[in-house]
Amino acid sequence: MNRNLFITLLIVFNIAIDQTTKVMVRADIKLGEIIELVGDKFILTNVYNKGAFLGMGSEMNPTLRLIFLLILPTIVLIYVTYYIIKTKELDRLSLIAFCCIVGGGIANVFDRIVYGKVTDFFFIDLGGIFKTGIFNVADISVTTGMIMLLYSGIFNNKKNVKTSDS
Incomplete structure (x- = not known):
C-alpha cells in the first residue's frame, strides 16, 4: 500500500472511531448518567x-484556553503530520504510533472547535491498583501512540547498540 495512503487511512480511522463513539455517547447517555458495565x-x-x-x-x-488547547495543539498536529509524511526512515511501529497520536489529537481538537469542549465517557477503577480519570477513544489513541513510540525508541536503541558492538 502507498505510504501516504496508509498514513491517511490510519489517521482517519482513529478520528472516525473516536467521533463515532462520542456521537453514540451524546445520543444515548444523559449528561452525568453512570452506566456500570463491570x-x-x-x-x-x-x-x-x-x-x-x-x-x-x-x-x-x-483566551489562554484558546491558545493552549486549540491553537498550539493544531500547530503541533500539523507539524507532526508533516514530519511523518516527509520522514521516510521511520520504522513501521513509529509511523503507526505517530498516526495514532495525530488521529486522537485531531479528534479532540475537532470537539473543541465544534462543541467548545471534549466529550469523555470511560472510567476504570481497579481498586487501589489502577484508577483513571474519565477519558475517550482519542485519549486511548494518543496514549497508545505514546507507549508505542517509547517501545519503538527503546527497541531501536537496543538494536543500534547491538549493531555498533558487533
Whole structure:
C-alpha cells in the first residue's frame, strides 16, 4: 500500500472511531448518567471537559484556553503530520504510533472547535491498583501512540547498540 495512503487511512480511522463513539455517547447517555458495565470497575458516563487531560486548563480564561488547547495543539498536529509524511526512515511501529497520536489529537481538537469542549465517557477503577480519570477513544489513541513510540525508541536503541558492538 502507498505510504501516504496508509498514513491517511490510519489517521482517519482513529478520528472516525473516536467521533463515532462520542456521537453514540451524546445520543444515548444523559449528561452525568453512570452506566456500570463491570460493577463499579468499568463505567460509561457522559461528561464534557473544557480542559485537556483530566480537565487540566478548564479553569483558564477563554483566551489562554484558546491558545493552549486549540491553537498550539493544531500547530503541533500539523507539524507532526508533516514530519511523518516527509520522514521516510521511520520504522513501521513509529509511523503507526505517530498516526495514532495525530488521529486522537485531531479528534479532540475537532470537539473543541465544534462543541467548545471534549466529550469523555470511560472510567476504570481497579481498586487501589489502577484508577483513571474519565477519558475517550482519542485519549486511548494518543496514549497508545505514546507507549508505542517509547517501545519503538527503546527497541531501536537496543538494536543500534547491538549493531555498533558487533
